[in-house]
Amino acid sequence: MTIHDDEASVPPSTLAWVGRHLEPGERIVGIEVLRGGITARMRRMTVGRPDGGTRALVLRSFVDPSYLGHAEDWLNREADALSLLARTSVPAPGLVAFDPTAAHCEYPSLLMTHLAGRSVLHDEGAQTRVLLLARQLVAIHAVRPAERPRQYVTLTTADTVVTPKGADAAAWAAAIDVIRRPAPPCAGRFLHRDFQPGNVLFDVASPASAGARITGVVDWAGTSWGPADLDVAHCATNLALLHGPAWGPRFTQAYEEAGGELAAAASERLYWHVRDALACSEEVRAVARPWREAGRTDLTTRVVEQRLVAYVAALMDASG
Structure with missing residues (x-):
């Protein structure tokens, strides 16, 4: 052996x-x-x-x-x-x-x-992979189980958010106020609950390959029933931290273009996106470490933290 x-x-x-x-x-x-x-x-x-x-x-x-x-x-x-x-x-x-x-x-x-393929976290080819990720998530949300999995849970609260050093205090206070509100009503969907590039396998010849395809989705331990916005927000946050803040909104747009349905009201969408982004504030170090182990040595805890700060600011700016 x-x-x-x-x-x-x-x-x-x-x-x-x-x-x-x-x-x-x-x-x-x-x-x-x-x-x-x-x-x-x-x-x-x-x-x-x-x-x-x-x-x-x-x-x-x-x-x-x-x-x-x-x-x-x-x-x-x-x-x-x-x-x-x-x-x-x-x-x-x-x-x-x-x-x-x-x-x-x-x-x-x-x-x-064991599934063939590998996770791809590099910036090269991100545009192609984002479209594939969006289509795959739409397909996951279309699954209709005979018996629903457990209702989703969110552990982050307004009191547990960690405001990073150097963050705009007013913007973060406003973001924290967003999640003080009750969760918006939603139509339930079958959720992965940790759908993000690290849990998706691709068959690619190189990071920038235009012929990429998804070969597998792994880590189903968090499977839940809840709003599609929750899965979308989670993947958007991860993409914003991996590739830069602009990639979060790009994924949300790609999900809708692929046929996915999100909350109709902008305030409801903001709630889920802000909630997931703020959840990352509590575990930036844990998020960054496996990415570095996978080859993204540029993603130090501080770099990821700075991208999170910029992403939260962008979410709040877009909300007016």
């Missing part, structure tokens, strides 16, 4: 559990860490087949004590989502097995198929 990283080491109980879900004659021949995640440890497991070929699976394990309290809920939701999406055109991993309470594994875990 080839192990490329100390973090790729898998506890014996978990390896035994994975082994019980392989096909007869298959065995694990390699394990490597997949970088870029925040809440869980991800490993790619190469499985040797009796005919000499290989296939790949992905093991998602919640090892950080900070997230263990959420693991059972998140893994159950992800398993439900993957089972549902297997009957749709949305390119999601196939569910192999899951152990949400760590009854068999060292940590709460989920085993799924």
